[in-house]
Amino acid sequence: MERLYKLSSPKLYGLCLRILRRPDLARAALRTAYLRIWKTAKARPADLEPLAWMVCIARECALEAARTNEDAGEAWEPFEVEDPAEDPLAGATHSEALKRLLACLGTLSEERRRMVLLAFYDGWSREALSVYFDAPMHTVNTWLKRSVVEIDEYLAT
Amino acid sequence: MTVNEDDRQFVAEYVLGTLPAALRLMMRSRIAEEPEVAAVARLWEQRLAPLHELAVSIAPPDDLWADLAGSLSPPPVAPPEPSAAPADGTPAGDTAFAIPASVDADEAAPTLAAPLEGMPGSARRWRWVALGLGVALVGLAGGFAYREWGRTGGPYYLASLQEARAASVLVRIDARDGGLLVRPLLDPAPEGKTYQLWLVPDGQPPRSLGVFNSAFATRSDAVRRLGVKGAAKAMLQVTVEPEGGSDTVPSGEVLYSGRLMPE
Known part of the structure; x- marks a missing residue:
């Protein structure tokens, strides 16, 4: 258990901190995530790689916290890390799945690709994206919808 | 029962993270209760999760492990490898997700629903x-x-x-x-x-x-x-x-x- 924590926590904490931007909230979200990981480990979906599954839970916990705290996750400045930790699980090469996804995202327009990445890494909501891209909410919704449809089509084949 | 297009969209955005609080709450409970919806969520998790490979790792606070270990009772069995299925543990406390009321309470008057952004013009059903x-x-x-x-x-x-x-x-x-x-x-x-x-x-x-x-x-x-x-x-x-x-x-x-x- 401790080993699992030691190996995975830098990755998961990095994701939480980037979404929440506040160490206290990121810590709380990560704590919730690990409790949930241990609690639901038995029911872990067999078709999801273990680290990917943990990443999903950590993001979910961070996003819940971000939507709960109005002042969290609204930082506009780029995420900068002074002291990145060495990731024990970092692979030398990117996985095939990532390459395929990046190729897919490459087919989206520049703006919509950035939108998807900002949502994934920075946890930005439709509202935040609307402010950042200076576009009305319904436009953002339409862009997101088209992105989802196009990713769906690309990856379904 | 199949999942309709609107719901597939919501599930994708749930996983991506762009939904506002009240919609997240509803999608979350539907994913927990409806296997067909959960399957769509799983699909999108599979699709998007590889992005984590490009994320920066940061060392978490030093005291977090001790804090977590204290919440685990009985002491769990260590898993052999992170790539193997994580061992099961039984946390002492329930994992609770705080979701705010989507409206503020008001003493005097009924408050309107939190403004979920709409899609004007289109007949959102x-x-x-x-x-x-x-x-x-x-x-x-x-x-x-x-x-x-x-x-x-x-x-x-x-x-x-x-x-x-x-x-x-x-x-x-x-x-x-x-x-x-x-x-x-x-x-x-x-x-x-x-x-x-x-x-x-x-x-x-x-x-x-x-x-x-x-x-x-x-x-x-x-x-x-x-x-x-x-x-x-x-x-x-x-x-x-x-x-x-x-x-x-x-x-x-x-x-x-x-x-x-x-x-």
């Missing part, structure tokens, strides 16, 4: 409302009312941490077929009483949509007849009525009320 009105909870001044809404048959618990005076009822209607989904985040009704949900179409008398003490789903002709245009102008109200509910008109005081917002 699913409509939501989050209703809220002050409920006094003695002895919790400055604190939080803690509500837990357990679901049967699953390991998930949902908590809504709200201001002491706040309570809410989530209502989702489908203006096409009259589908109605009600999820109360309330204290149980007093002994011998029940909550009753009323639809108040524009300029017309209230019609009962049913009595409830817990979450329920049904289909209602009154909702279907309302249509998309009628739904935008209708109000929803919750009263406390004697057991069995009131047949015709609300007899109790309106506790919660709100307007339907197009998603």
